[in-house]
Amino acid sequence: MLQLKNVSRHFGGLKVLQDVSFAVPSGGIFGLIGPNGAGKTTVINLVTGLLPPTSGDIHFQGRSVVGRAPHEITHGGIARTFQNIRVFKEMSLLENVVVGMHGLLKYGTGGLLFASRGFRAEERRARDRARELLSWMKLDHRADEIADNLSYGDQRKLELARALATEPKLLLLDEPVAGMNPAEKTELMREIQNIQGRGYTIFMIEHDMRFVMGLCEQIAVLNFGRIIAQGGPEQIRNDPQVIEAYLGRDDEEVPA
Template structure:
């Protein structure tokens, strides 16, 4: 579904990524991990078109994303959440999720202005779908609450529901459990598994090793802009380069 082929990125004289290659299979949960500053968020920004690679190709369902404008990436079926939460805090949870559906509503500005039947039917359908998505993250009982009144963990889950509202084929999660307590992490893990089981493919970047190891089907490890390991959680867990990147090299006595 998603393939990075020999992707590099530099900003002036600073080489952030070098010859990065990996692929994400449809219907899987793929994790990209690495220490802080390894280049993980740069990869997400490349995939979503916020920046362009200096070399290499990024392909989504066979299409090269290099020529696709950032605002058209969502139309191809890619949605993302952000490490820093970006929700509309003065809107209700329901309204936040409906906002994510704008390209699917299918009514004209004229029908909206005069509140014609096509507008009313589309709005009713959107609200029903929004409630369904909120139920996936266990927030449907707070649908009419202002988003600003949610806890930090609940705001992260609301952002996830809004991303799902775009009906993506691939969901990109940028450090989804950052700032969450252990109980919230366990709950979100189950919800992400359920989302995958509903037919979505998921690509996440995360620094919480335990969360990724328990959740992902395949993992790639990024360190200083290079992929140092790829494989199953079990393979990655015991890779000497990964252990060194996270724990440091043991000094010889």
């Protein structure tokens, strides 16, 4: 579904990414891991159009997204969450999710100004879909509460529901369990698996190795801006370069 082909990104003389190539298969959960500063978030920023690559190409469903604006990429079927939670804390959960549907609602300025029948129908449809997405995250019973009342973990789930509101084919998760406690991580792992089961493709970057190894079917490892390994969890867990670069040296215990 997503393919990076020899992608590099330089900031002046700083080479953040160098000839990065990997493919995210349709319908799977793909993980990109690596130490701090390896360039993982830069990869997501390139895929979503926030940054252009210095060289190389990025294909989504067989077509290049290089040069396309972020909103065009979103409308094309790619959604993302962020490392730092970005919810509208003074809005209700329902309103937060409906905001994600803004580009999909089918009414003109006239319909908005005069509250036409078409406008009202679209609003009902959006709210019904928002409640459905909140139910996926087990938050529908709190739909009318303001987002600021939610725990940290539930705000993460709300952000996921809002990303799904754009009707993506590919969901990008930037460190989805950062700051979560173990119980919240376990719950979110189940929710992500449920999202995949509904037909979505997921590409995530994450530091929590137990989370990545327990969830991702394929993993690529980024170190100093280069891909040093790719494969399934067992292959990555036992790769000598990965052990030294990310998990520790050979004589240290590798997380299960």
